[in-house]
Amino acid sequence: MKISLFSIxxxxxKRKFFRSVAIGLSVAIVAATLxxxxxxxxxxxxxxxxxxxxxGADIMVVPxxxxxxxxxxxxxxxxxxxxxxxxxxxxxxxxxxVRDVSSQIYLKTAQYKCCDVGDMLxxxxxxxxxxxxxxxxxxxxxxxxxxxxxxxxxxxxAFAIGNRxxxxxxxxxxxxxxxxxxxKFIDNSVFFPYQAIQQMAEDSKKKNDVQTVELLEDHVSxxxxxxxxxxxxxxxAIFIEYNVPGVKAIVSEQVISSVRRQLFVLLRSxxxxxxxxxxxxxxxxxxxxxxxxNERQREIGLLxxxxxxxxxxxxxxxxxxxxxxxxxxxxGLVCGGAFLYFFKSFIxxxxxxxxxxxxxxxxxxxxxxxxxxxxxxxxxxxxxxxxRSMTMEPYEAIRRGE
Amino acid sequence: xxxxxxxSKSYKVGSETVNAxxxxxxxxxxxxxxxxxGHSGSGKTTLLSLMGGxxxxxxxxxxxDGVNLWSISDNDxxxxxxxxxxxxxxFSSLIPTLNSLENVMLPTAFGKEITNASEYASELxxxxxxxxxxxxxxxxxxxxxxxxxxxxxxxxNRPEIILADEPTGDLDEETEAExxxxxxxxxxxxxxxxxxxxxxxxxxxxxxKTYRMxxxxxxxx
Numbered sequence: 001m002k003i004s005l006f007s008i009x010x011x012x013x014k015r016k017f018f019r020s021v022a023i024g025l026s027v028a029i030v031a032a033t034l035x036x037x038x039x040x041x042x043x044x045x046x047x048x049x050x051x052x053x054x055x056g057a058d059i060m061v062v063p064x065x066x067x068x069x070x071x072x073x074x075x076x077x078x079x080x081x082x083x084x085x086x087x088x089x090x091x092x093x094x095x096x097x098v099r100d101v102s103s104q105i106y107l108k109t110a111q112y113k114c115c116d117v118g119d120m121l122x123x124x125x126x127x128x129x130x131x132x133x134x135x136x137x138x139x140x141x142x143x144x145x146x147x148x149x150x151x152x153x154x155x156x157x158a159f160a161i162g163n164r165x166x167x168x169x170x171x172x173x174x175x176x177x178x179x180x181x182x183x184k185f186i187d188n189s190v191f192f193p194y195q196a197i198q199q200m201a202e203d204s205k206k207k208n209d210v211q212t213v214e215l216l217e218d219h220v221s222x223x224x225x226x227x228x229x230x231x232x233x234x235x236x237a238i239f240i241e242y243n244v245p246g247v248k249a250i251v252s253e254q255v256i257s258s259v260r261r262q263l264f265v266l267l268r269s270x271x272x273x274x275x276x277x278x279x280x281x282x283x284x285x286x287x288x289x290x291x292x293x294n295e296r297q298r299e300i301g302l303l304x305x306x307x308x309x310x311x312x313x314x315x316x317x318x319x320x321x322x323x324x325x326x327x328x329x330x331x332g333l334v335c336g337g338a339f340l341y342f343f344k345s346f347i348x349x350x351x352x353x354x355x356x357x358x359x360x361x362x363x364x365x366x367x368x369x370x371x372x373x374x375x376x377x378x379x380x381x382x383x384x385x386x387x388r389s390m391t392m393e394p395y396e397a398i399r400r401g402e
Numbered sequence: 403x404x405x406x407x408x409x410s411k412s413y414k415v416g417s418e419t420v421n422a423x424x425x426x427x428x429x430x431x432x433x434x435x436x437x438x439x440g441h442s443g444s445g446k447t448t449l450l451s452l453m454g455g456x457x458x459x460x461x462x463x464x465x466x467d468g469v470n471l472w473s474i475s476d477n478d479x480x481x482x483x484x485x486x487x488x489x490x491x492x493f494s495s496l497i498p499t500l501n502s503l504e505n506v507m508l509p510t511a512f513g514k515e516i517t518n519a520s521e522y523a524s525e526l527x528x529x530x531x532x533x534x535x536x537x538x539x540x541x542x543x544x545x546x547x548x549x550x551x552x553x554x555x556x557x558x559n560r561p562e563i564i565l566a567d568e569p570t571g572d573l574d575e576e577t578e579a580e581x582x583x584x585x586x587x588x589x590x591x592x593x594x595x596x597x598x599x600x601x602x603x604x605x606x607x608x609x610x611k612t613y614r615m616x617x618x619x620x621x622x623x
Binding site: 004005304308309311393394395398 | 485
């Protein structure tokens with residue numbers, strides 16, 4: 001058996017268990033709040049970046065009156081159907097700064113006499129010009145899709161590659177799944193070539209027991225635009241809205257920044273509260289450790305008389321503070337992590353945001369930052385009391401503590 | 403050898419300056435057994451603390467085996483205390499969170515390597531009649547038992563000097579006699595220097611040399 005500074009600190013923590021828990025709890029609240037808020041911020045950021053990268057478009061052109069619906073579809077994944085004349089595709093293509101265009105058509109599924117899954121988005125893409133699905137297809141499948149094949153987002157967990165899904169009476173085999181983006185618009189959608197979706201609409205009319213699809217001839221839902229590198233998407237969006245009447249050009253980057261803005265106002269308030277909590281935790285720990293040092297003056301004097309150096313006493317106080325605060329930090333991270341895990345859907349629907357768990361390195365970094373902050377909180381707050389404990393003369397400390 | 407030369411220590415009490423130790427000089431040879439007696443407030447405990455390097459004098463020097471305690475750094479003084487000496491106090495000096503065995507072993511946490519410290523601590527507790535109280539906490543011990551644990555702790559670092567302030571204060575006559583016998587045994591076998599501050603004339607009589615303190619001044623009795 002050996003006795004060490006750490007074992008003395010550990011026993012001191014246990015001595016005033018509830019006080020230690022109270023200090024740990026204050027650090028845990030700060031760590032949990034910080035962890036949850038930064039993870040949500042990071043998740044939204046990751047999701048938006050991945051989602052827009054998957055979309056592959058700098059600008060999404062939609063009917064002017066459907067702007068709100070399109071944004072909701074894009075961000076919250078709520079299926080929306082809006083249409084505009086196909087001729088606008090060429091009009092957009094001719095606008096200055098446009099490098100490439102691709103159109104998509106949206107169709108909403110219904111539950112009754114229709115589809116295996118209701119209230120989801122079926123997206124028909126143009127295989128000739130598409131830059132959302134085709135690059136992925138070329139890389140993964142290395143062949144075009146057949147008329148009875150579809151690609152699915154990662155959100156529909158009940159289905160897997162090789163499964164068959166029925167939409168409006170037609171069956172499609174799922175031959176690929178896109179990687180998760182956190183954007184329901186992509187994750188919860190099924191993608192088909194244009195011709196397949198048109199064929200499906202035609203076939204639905206011939207079947208008696210199936211709800212029919214009314215696809216407007218020569219219409220599309222959106223025109224996706226890639227811009228030339230020498231011009232900004234914002235500028236091209238202005239040109240599109242000026243040259244093509246009746247459309248709204250939504251810049252992907254602006255969608256990200258608008259969400260970021262909206263969300264950050266909310267999260268910044270929470271972060272401000274976290275900052276206040278942090279300052280309060282610092283003060284609380286500082287006051288408690290000042291009390292601890294006062295309470296233990298005699299003990300500190302006795303330890304010094306036994307040969308403890310000033311540094312030993314300093315380390316003893318800081319070890320107690322750092323163990324409590326690190327413990328609090330870990331507890332906070334566990335609680336915060338559990339909250340994020342179990343309330344993922346709630347957060348997503350309450351904030352109406354795309355949400356994707358951050359990548360493992362980002363996540364580890366975030367955990368380390370929160371733990372470091374917890375550590376700093378305890379040790380920083382106990383620093384002054386620990387320094388004060390060092391300055392006491394052993395005999396004076398023993399006498400004052402009597 | 404302990405050499406105290408013209409040692410003074412004063413305190414401010416309100417606007418008044420109290421000379422707790424006033425120009426004290428004495429020499430204690432290695433292996434001596436010394437008693438310091440005097441009334442309460444005569445400066446005995448302050449002198450003991452000055453000799454142990456626990457407080458800094460206003461003037462004068464304390465030299466132990468050629469080392470002037472106040473000429474070395476605070477860290478070196480701590481190491482010196484840990485290696486050379488130990489204290490027995492007149493009050494309960496146990497750490498409440500540690501059991502008897504851990505309390506006895508406490509000085510080993512700060513430097514001096516003691517081989518088989520745990521076994522030696524158990525042996526010392528046994529010597530003090532506390533074999534079955536090794537894992538008891540101070541709150542589970544009587545005042546006398548706590549005092550005996552503190553006495554056991556004083557020997558753990560195999561010190562050359564023991565500075566004891568009323569070492570048998572809380573003990574019954576029988577235990578007091580046993581403790582004094584142990585002190586004398588340690589003194590003769592291991593040549594440990596004992597400096598005991600006491601009110602007890604019985605204890606003073608058992609010491610080879612007695613100093614009397616009055617109003618901070620000292621003289622051999």
